[in-house]
Amino acid sequence: MGKETMINDFTTGFGFRVRKGSLYEEDSSSAQHTDTKMTVLFPWTTLGSNINFCDALISGGTGPELGYFSEVGSGSIHFNFTIRGDKATASLFGDVCQGLFLDQDRLFIGGNNTLLGPIKADFGVMTAAGSRSNGILSPGLNFGHSLPKGKIDYEPRIFSGALGIVTKQVDLLAELTALFHWYQQVRIGCISQTTEQKFVYESGLNIVELNYQERLFQLSRYVEALEGSLSIFSGSNKMSKKETAEQRQLLEKWPKIQQQLATPKAFELLIPESLTNAIARKLAEGKLDYTVIIKGMDIEGKQKGKDWLNTIANGVRNIINSEIAMDG
CATH class of the missing domain: 1.20.1270 (Substrate Binding Domain Of Dnak; Chain:A; Domain 2)
Known part of the structure; x- marks a missing residue:
């Protein structure tokens, strides 16, 4: 949708890949080696480097200055395929109905995050660097969760939830x-x-x-x-x-x-x-x-x-x- 400020003077960095269905609204940007597909970034949203962020919409933030816009930290991946190969996994970070008016708290996804879609994250959500998140994320600092060691019997043909x-x-x-x-x-x-x-x-x-x-x-x-x-x-x-x-x-x-x-x-x-x-x-x-x-x-x-x-x-x-x- 173009640039309205030169506080951030680029839209994409080296090695970027903007695929089908990517919508970068005003002054949104991505740094080096990012991949988007079926991705909607509201104004000022910034993706760091080495990111795969497909099948997601992110809003939030009130301006282009540092600390005021929504961010996804470097090294983060939004996982959008299940073990069965289905993709009913798209995630919503913020929302449209409130976020369009550019007056909501920003979201901050820390670096090296594992994001397991489908996620619903409220405005004001922050995630710690290196965390693993899924489900519903509430405002505040989310530490995510880790997996236990070992293995269990699993039948991928069974759908749950x-x-x-x-x-x-x-x-x-x-x-x-x-x-x-x-x-x-x-x-x-x-x-x-x-x-x-x-x-x-x-x-x-x-x-x-x-x-x-x-x-x-x-x-x-x-x-x-x-x-x-x-x-x-x-x-x-x-x-x-x-x-x-x-x-x-x-x-x-x-x-x-x-x-x-x-x-x-x-x-x-x-x-x-x-x-x-x-x-x-x-x-x-x-x-x-x-x-x-x-x-x-x-x-x-x-x-x-x-x-x-x-x-x-x-x-x-x-x-x-x-x-x-x-x-x-």
Whole structure:
């Protein structure tokens, strides 16, 4: 999305690899030997060196100065394949609905981290250097966990915690849906002032939709694979009755859920007037840099914007909540 400040005067370092679905928003950057694919970096986010950070979205931070933006430390890897080869593993660091307004605590992923997707990390999360993390990360310094020595019997064809994995991936679809409508109605509809800027924002919109469709595709592959797990192990002592019931329900309801999730366009909701007015006031002041416009909006405009985006995202989440019994 371009550079708005020269505090950090580069976007990528030597040996970088930016693959399909990578979206680097304003002043986000990566250093030497980094690899991204289906990765969304919000403004100012910085990746260190020797990093593999695919299938992830990271937001958070309030500015380009040191200590104010989200960071991923050198040597960190986001592991996005399971032992079975499925990729319902995308992680959400921060979120879209709050993070878009550039007023949330930053995230700091320490160096040499092992990140086992899918992860849900709140704003304000820090991880210690050399740590191993998965699951849900809460604000504060997270030390991760280590594995015990030895080995256990393991059957990779048994899926466990399927409903939780599906719910996490639908949550990411919800956030990407909000981002899709932000690009469509805010960046393109309100902020773009030139043909070139509109083209860049439209390209960003296409990348957001590409990420959405990739996540839906990988989630569908995962759910379809549950059938093999059930056919072999349901009724045995290797799979609990609760897990069996949840997987059966997912398989039964998935065709309807998938149809409802087919496109982020289905969740369109008109941008609130208070948000468009807040943006218009900044443009009238001659503020043309995207991050300056967003940071400078009044509190009412920002809150109405957050409420609008949350309503869109919750429309996506409600599909899984309404179709699948969540009480176990």
